[in-house]
Amino acid sequence: MDYLPIFLDLKYKNILVIGAGDVAFNKIKLLLSTHAVINIISKNLCSEIKSLLSQKKVFWISQKFKTSYLKNVFLVIAATNNTELNKKIFKKCSEFKILVNVVDDQSKCSFIFPSIINRSPILIAISSCGTAPVLLRLLRQKIEAMFPKRFGNVAKIAGQFRSIIKKRFSNLLERKRFWEKLFNSVFVQNIINGKEKEAICNLEKMIDKPDALIGEIILVGAGPGNSDLLTLRALQVMQEADVVLYDNLISQDILNLIRRDAKCIYVGKRAGIKSITQEKIIKLLIFLAKQGKKVVRLKGGDSFIFGRGGEELEAAKNANINIQVIPGITAGIGASAYSGIPLTHRNYAEGVVFITGYKCMKNIKNNWPILSDSSYTLVIYMARLQALEISKQLILHGRLKSTPIAIISQGTTINQEVIIGRLDEIDKIFKLIVSPSLLIIGNVVALHKKLEWFKDFSNTQNIKNISSII
Numbered sequence: 001m002d003y004l005p006i007f008l009d010l011k012y013k014n015i016l017v018i019g020a021g022d023v024a025f026n027k028i029k030l031l032l033s034t035h036a037v038i039n040i041i042s043k044n045l046c047s048e049i050k051s052l053l054s055q056k057k058v059f060w061i062s063q064k065f066k067t068s069y070l071k072n073v074f075l076v077i078a079a080t081n082n083t084e085l086n087k088k089i090f091k092k093c094s095e096f097k098i099l100v101n102v103v104d105d106q107s108k109c110s111f112i113f114p115s116i117i118n119r120s121p122i123l124i125a126i127s128s129c130g131t132a133p134v135l136l137r138l139l140r141q142k143i144e145a146m147f148p149k150r151f152g153n154v155a156k157i158a159g160q161f162r163s164i165i166k167k168r169f170s171n172l173l174e175r176k177r178f179w180e181k182l183f184n185s186v187f188v189q190n191i192i193n194g195k196e197k198e199a200i201c202n203l204e205k206m207i208d209k210p211d212a213l214i215g216e217i218i219l220v221g222a223g224p225g226n227s228d229l230l231t232l233r234a235l236q237v238m239q240e241a242d243v244v245l246y247d248n249l250i251s252q253d254i255l256n257l258i259r260r261d262a263k264c265i266y267v268g269k270r271a272g273i274k275s276i277t278q279e280k281i282i283k284l285l286i287f288l289a290k291q292g293k294k295v296v297r298l299k300g301g302d303s304f305i306f307g308r309g310g311e312e313l314e315a316a317k318n319a320n321i322n323i324q325v326i327p328g329i330t331a332g333i334g335a336s337a338y339s340g341i342p343l344t345h346r347n348y349a350e351g352v353v354f355i356t357g358y359k360c361m362k363n364i365k366n367n368w369p370i371l372s373d374s375s376y377t378l379v380i381y382m383a384r385l386q387a388l389e390i391s392k393q394l395i396l397h398g399r400l401k402s403t404p405i406a407i408i409s410q411g412t413t414i415n416q417e418v419i420i421g422r423l424d425e426i427d428k429i430f431k432l433i434v435s436p437s438l439l440i441i442g443n444v445v446a447l448h449k450k451l452e453w454f455k456d457f458s459n460t461q462n463i464k465n466i467s468s469i470i
Helices: 022-032 047-054 083-095 133-146 151-160 162-168 172-183 186-192 196-208 232-240 278-290 309-318 331-338 384-396 423-430 443-451
Strands: 014-018 037-041 059-062 075-078 099-102 115-119 122-126 216-221 243-246 263-266 294-299 322-326 351-356 376-381 404-409 417-422 437-441 462-465
Touching: 014 022, 022 037, 022 047, 022 075, 075 083, 083 099, 115 133, 115 151, 122 133, 122 151, 151 162, 151 172, 151 186, 151 196, 162 172, 162 196, 172 186, 172 196, 186 196, 216 232, 216 278, 216 309, 232 294, 232 322, 243 278, 278 294, 278 309, 294 309, 309 322, 331 376, 331 437, 384 423, 384 437, 404 423, 404 443, 417 423, 417 443, 423 437, 437 443
Parallel strands: 014 037, 014 075, 037 059, 075 099, 216 294, 216 322, 243 263, 243 294, 351 376, 417 462
Antiparallel strands: 115 122, 376 437, 404 417, 404 437
16 A cells, blocks of 8 residues: 555645646635635736635645745645756655645655545545546546435534433444434435435434344355455345354455454364364354344355355244345356356256265265266365265266366366366366365366466466366
């Protein structure tokens, strides 16, 4: 991060502006909205600044810059065409530790002006750090469209009731729940529609008859790894959570999207590695929810696809705890799509079967004939530990040894690696790839060469054919 975004209180502080042309006027207009004291140094004044001077909104203190004018100044704007003068101003301000901005010369700025969306008291400031102003303008247009002009009044009215709410709800968590409920109610829409009296009436009713503090457990699928594939609803819930229990497969990019003051608890589990038991995870979920907390259970992929999410929600319902489910993109769908392998295709596969390879041999012993049907694509999660036995059983029950397979590790991420081979080479391939990995078996794998696309977006992606390695 090249610049720290901060909001400065300039009220009644002395601001020095050197230059009084159109560029200076635009900066002065912005500064006046903060109730700063604007002092101007310039030989000539543009008509707009002359008008401000006549209204006594600004002060014209000199025609020529002197170092002595920097005394008791909080911030300086240099908006002149004189390169040497701008250089001198920057140097002196740097010596005196005064914030300075030389307009259109980023190398001589100790701060830069962001692009501002003003819904006062809500302010949204965005910046490209001077690298892409046109892109920034397009982004600002999108953000502007998201927030109606009256949106700031929501914050104004809420602010007027803060002290009342604080007295009414002594518990911090109760206050948080109240505000969340209020801002998700008709209160906001009434203000946006100009019905402020109705909005205040709704607010007062909610203060008089608040709901009891009730915890809940929200099951969230975080997708296959790439943070871009997180759903909008998942992001919203992660921003509202009091506590997040997350698994081993959750990337740091996704963890960074969790609300900063939420407590994050690692409860990761991996096949073959000793870790916290499922029973302990369930007990912890229920314990936290009964404290009135909004508890997010964050799992890789989709929670209902080999994620044991159903077990956790069953326990929650048995304990009379409210639940929600936010689905995620399961690894089988995400990794195959990012590898250019369609799981079904009119000419290659009539359907797709998802199974887990972990402890699967006993559970599916009677289903090998179905799994060995070449008209179906087989997607196997956690296949590494039983890979060789799976291959043997499929071949024994009718799958051809030459059936194409793909093993995908770290799917959908910039570190994605895909190795293509044959069913009878499965053991050799797994020795070349890291976990977590996904196994796809079926004729659709033959399409990957034609349909692969992610390598064009990620130079680090690695697609190999086993025959070129062994």
